Amino acid sequence: MPVRLFNTYSRQTEVFIPLDPAGKSVKMYTCGPTVYNHAHIGNFRAYVFEDLLQRHLEARGYAVERVMNLTDVDDKTIRGARTAGRRLADFTQVYKDAFFQDIDTLRIKRASHFPAATEPRYIERMIAMITQLEEQGIAYQADDKSVYFRLAKFPAYGALAHLNLDELRPSGRVNSDEYEKENIGDFALWKAWDEADGDVRWDSPWGAGRPGWHIECSAMATAILGPEMDIHCGGVDNIFPHHEAEIAQSESCTGKKFVRHWLHCAHLMVDGQKMSKSLGNFHTLRDLLAKGFTGREIRYALLTVNYRLPLNFTLAGLDAARAALGRIDEWIVRLREHAGDAAPAAAPLAAHAEKFFASLDEDLNISAALSHLFDLIRESNAALDRAELSPAQAAALLADWQRIDGVLAFQRESAAIPAEVLALVEKRQQARTDKDWKASDQLRDEIAALGWIVKDTKDGPKLSPR
RNA sequence: GGCGGAGUAGCCAAGUGGGAAGGCCGAGGUCUGCAAAACCUCUACGAGUGGGUUCGACUCCCACCUCCGCCUCCA
Structure with a gap:
């Protein structure tokens, strides 16, 4: 095309x-x-x-x-x-x-x-x-x-x-x-x-x-x-x-x-108005980083509207960007764990990736492209829930994701988990085994304070950066 | 005054002359010690307003309203 x-x-x-x-x-x-x-x-x-x-x-x-x-x-x-x-x-x-x-x-x-x-x-x-x-x-x-x-x-x-x-x-x-x-x-x-x-x-x-x-x-x-x-x-x-x-x-x-x-x-608006210093809605990248947003979150917010349309930039939009990226992150983690070392084999959901690129062919229709990505995420998550996706198919979806992310550049950078955090997780697992829920919850807060979210899954605790 | 862009759910937003994508937020549910994540269900009988064309209009046409941009060194 x-x-x-x-x-x-x-x-x-x-x-x-x-x-x-x-x-x-x-x-x-x-x-x-x-x-x-x-x-x-x-x-x-x-x-x-x-x-x-x-x-x-x-x-x-x-x-x-x-x-x-x-x-x-x-x-x-x-x-x-x-x-x-x-x-x-x-x-x-x-x-x-x-x-x-x-x-x-x-x-x-x-x-x-x-x-x-x-x-x-x-x-x-x-x-x-x-x-x-x-x-x-x-x-x-x-x-x-x-x-x-x-x-x-x-x-x-x-x-x-x-x-x-x-x-x-x-x-x-x-x-x-x-x-x-x-x-x-x-x-x-x-x-x-x-x-x-x-x-x-x-x-x-x-x-x-x-x-x-x-x-x-x-x-x-x-x-x-x-x-x-x-x-x-x-x-x-x-x-x-x-x-x-x-x-x-x-x-x-x-x-x-x-x-x-x-x-x-097209121009970018802020809170529905032209960005100007006198209105107090003037943002530099540095200002936004200081507010705790990350580069990829800002990238997402700037990218999600077609370039020829005016973009209304808001802090709420950045929150939505963070949530959407979190969804992508979780999906990738799941796929990776499921894929393991498997060699990619044809996945049943491959059409979504092709639609993603086909949408971008049309004057960079990013909204439509992202909708295909999220269709892919939802459907492959559902397939994983139903245990209908093989590791090889998960590996193929990951390969598709790599191609897609070559365009989006949304992927979270992998951060090494500090030993301190790992130790707390270890302690918390002991508390959970002892059914000491109070200690467990407190340790979860401590881990969160260090910037990590711990999630209890069937396969044990999983960590992700906050 | 000239030229151009835009009005779709609480927010962002797509496509389409005939079932209104997707994301965020929200509600309920499954799972879970509780969370989180994921999944399922629900959330616009209506598209700025008023006309017109049509068997049928969010989509085409006309008018109007509102917002935004450019009009001589702003991305």
Whole structure:
């Protein structure tokens, strides 16, 4: 079954066909963080979605080469560094490090490349691209010494967002005093240095300055992936103007169709409202970890709604995520115990796993996919209860789970049981043999206090992390 | 004003022109010393509102209401 993805450009769900003539490799560019702050869970929703996309494509046999850029020079990073009284590179390094920690916490696969805008080879490429655009008469230097993209030279600008530029309403974000530009929509390719930039400056044919945000992505994307790529992702708010600008710049330079499939992730809401610091509903990953939630629980909560729908993020949703994961955990433990060392043999419930992947083929329909997973869990648990599942079949279901979890990355990490806990369990078993229920219950509480749940089963006590 | 997305149970949410998935929470039951887990049963006669098309609409069409996003450097 082919993978079908919704393309923002066409507003249609399209069969995904990679550029690679062999149909094997996939080139994917994903807009990464601007490292001026800790990323918030809205940012991470997009990264988790991109991770799901990558993993599903890999599950379907594609080799994904993924680029995620780091924007480490722009207005916000400069302002942040200035406020902090630090050099830009030192300031952004803190948030780069934090970002990598955070994506590990959320089990987001590392991209193949994490280019940073300030790396000399990319700055050089940005300058080369702007130079070319200038030679083509597409870029021009204005009186303020900055270099702008001449929108009149790229009529397709606005096609991705389906905006008619003639009908744009002037908003507060447009400074109408920017008389230096020929056209109010012309965007900056190179920003001339000014005092507020401090020592953030690169030499260029147009004087000292720094690159505009849009050209950073065009340069990094085409430098690594070439002039054409299969997939470009980002948040919906990047569609206009950022991705429009990327198209305009890249295609003007290369003469080739920049991106085949544009995928955009909808916004995340918190408690039904836009997340904002003033509303007090602003969450970073760190905040949530401090509240006792784990990375995989947050991953689950961010993943369970289709990426094109707004996601309402709540603490209750995290509780539901925890419970659902617990159900998966228990199921795996049961299967493992039952399977033992048995070699996998065809299981009667294999269709569920296939439906799981088939659902993801349909523009990553994760809700439907998870429903098939839970059907599988319920039915195989029932089969185990009825002793109708052989160890070999349990082993086969575990193998299916491994494939599924290759996409979901939900599996609990196995923790070694401390000797202290084992000793308490031992003591408790003695108490139970003596029918000293009071001591038994107290020992259970002590074990729980150490972070472990003990369950009495027919086969003796079982421990699981809390 | 332009463009776009969304309204399905207490919460999250799927698919579908003809029986309304799945998860969480809740109730009852089986099992258990008690729990926990698992399993079983129950939990929307109704899909924002009002019309229309149809033998039949949650699904298609129209209008309206509400929420959200973008409209020139926010994922």
